[in-house]
Amino acid sequence: MIIIGIAGGTGSGKTTVVKKIIESLPKNEVVLIPQDSYYKDSSNVPVEKRQSINFDHPNAFDWELLSEHISRLREGKSIEQPIYSYLTCTRQPETIHVEPCEVIIIEGILALCDPTLRDLMDLKIFVDADSDERLIRVIQRDMLERGRTAEAVMERYVRVLKPMHMEFIEPTKRYADLIIPQGGHNKKAVEIMTTYIENMLHAKK
Numbered sequence: 001m002i003i004i005g006i007a008g009g010t011g012s013g014k015t016t017v018v019k020k021i022i023e024s025l026p027k028n029e030v031v032l033i034p035q036d037s038y039y040k041d042s043s044n045v046p047v048e049k050r051q052s053i054n055f056d057h058p059n060a061f062d063w064e065l066l067s068e069h070i071s072r073l074r075e076g077k078s079i080e081q082p083i084y085s086y087l088t089c090t091r092q093p094e095t096i097h098v099e100p101c102e103v104i105i106i107e108g109i110l111a112l113c114d115p116t117l118r119d120l121m122d123l124k125i126f127v128d129a130d131s132d133e134r135l136i137r138v139i140q141r142d143m144l145e146r147g148r149t150a151e152a153v154m155e156r157y158v159r160v161l162k163p164m165h166m167e168f169i170e171p172t173k174r175y176a177d178l179i180i181p182q183g184g185h186n187k188k189a190v191e192i193m194t195t196y197i198e199n200m201l202h203a204k205k
Contacts, residue, residue: 001074002200003104003120007111007172008127009165010056011137013183017127017190018107024194025201031073031101035108038066039084041091050089056109056164063114066106070120073100102201112172122200125193126176129183131162 004021008014022030040062042050054060062082069079080095106117112124138157142148173179178196180189 001100001102001104002122002197002204003070003074004106004123004125004197005111005118005121006105006107006125006127007109007113007169007176008183009129009131009134009169010109010161011134011141012127012129013137013180013185014107014109014127016184017125017180017193018105020184020190021103021105021194021197024198025103029102029201031098031104033066033070033073033081033098033104033106035061035066035106035111037082037084037096038062039089039091042089043091045089053089054160054164056160056168058110058113058168061110061114063117067114067116067120069098070104070106070117073098073104074120076100103197109169110172112175113168118175123197124175124177126173126179127183128173128179128181131165133183 006014006018018032022032038061039055040060042053045053065082069081072079078097078099081098083092083094083096084090085092106121112118112126118124138161139150139153142153143150178189178193180186180193182189184190
């Protein structure tokens, strides 16, 4: 089993990189664990205050549960992955049943932040992109998927995303074994990465 952590700023292209890895490997050999599924449950927080939760701060995540679940998968045991609702900022009663696979990918903005979680990883990847590119992608995504105006997205970017990126996300780059500049558009880097993962798999068999 290989456990891969993929981190990078919002809009950096992490999803594209993950997709390339999954496409390069045999079906049913990869399972994706989104870090977003492990946001702390905020059902105890008054509804009117939930929208002010800083989702880009390390304190927003349930690191203990995430590390416990990755450890269980490494041991060959199944887990019940939480489902988090952005609409209500709460953890749902339903879960996703996940069986261990040859490759486990943990993907999220702060995937390389927690030392306990990092120690469980065999390969740590940081997906890098210019701040201008990330902002454009965030505006496009939030307008399309979350119904926000461009002005609201840019205000949040300046107030929350940019300072949190500089304080917490960017520093985790130093823990990466591999940095992919230009995000998922860097075909050469993605090819090198997928070849390396394939070689790791063959070496473990």
